[in-house]
Amino acid sequence: MRYLFLISLFFCSAAFAQAPQPDLVTLSPELELRIKKLETELRCLVCQNQTLADSPAGLAGDLRRELRSLMAAGKSDDDIKGFLQARYGDFVLYNPPIKSSNFLLWFGPFMLLGLGAIGCVLLVKKRGRHLVSAAVPTEGTAENIAAKQLLLETKE
């Protein structure tokens, strides 16, 4: 019974999603390849974790149609990306350009990694020093002298 419910839910969602619209402009096979690649590099603004190529949303269909007509008009990939960027911002690009506003996002993890590495090296160095100074006691307390002797004996 539960499965039946889940299966019916599945078909429900299929009913909500709009079918991709028929594309108006036909392109040469070469342009067809280019646009397919381009669509995978662009984000659908409605289903935000889907590319324009994958999204069944109505808006994605409209955008695909626009991109096709731009491509048919001889625009370059960068022109087309610029067209979308001017309207929807860098968010449409799956590979956002490096800017001062997202510098931390690009390099923050590496900076943290670097800090961690420095900390690690310092810690290990320090420990090494402690071990050395602990292993060779120089103070003249009775315990230290006894320990020193013990060490020397074991070394021999």
Added chain:
Amino acid sequence: MNEPAIVKTDAQRRWAFALPLAVFAVVLGFLFKGLFLDPRKLPSVLIGKPVPEFVLPQVADRSQTFSRAQMLGKVWIVNVWGSWCAACRIEHPLFIELAKQKTVPILGFNWKDQQADALGWLARYGNPYDVSVSDLDGKIAIDFGVYGAPETFIIDKAGVIAYKFVGPISADVLEREMLPLIKTLQAK
């Protein structure tokens, strides 16, 4: 040479404690802020840019058009709606109220909607729009950077986009953000 083995000074101890705590606090701060961000609300790149050129048929009479040029000289609200858009119904009473005050003209941007559906919706829920234009194929909506209805823009007298709100507006947003801005823009 003679430092006491393994024993840390107070200062070292303090650093060993405070540094990771500080890093943790910074990360926590970012994560906490993230809780209140809505990933669906994108910062609009069109704010401060001129309204895109458009000439669109009117919903009431498709033989009549309405264009960008006709908006100049007045402050406008542009409200993107569709009869298929459930969330548009939530904010609609606010626009009905606003229209009664006659403080600012409202342009209804009917997005990807059939004329009969749009007219039926307006007859049923009321028509707060001074003009409604119809963008059947969604081409002009792309120029406006629209990605989900409802969306609401405020346009200044020079035809520049001054404000954008994505999603149904609330009485709070209208009172605290939109109306004061409209007043300032109208005084200019």
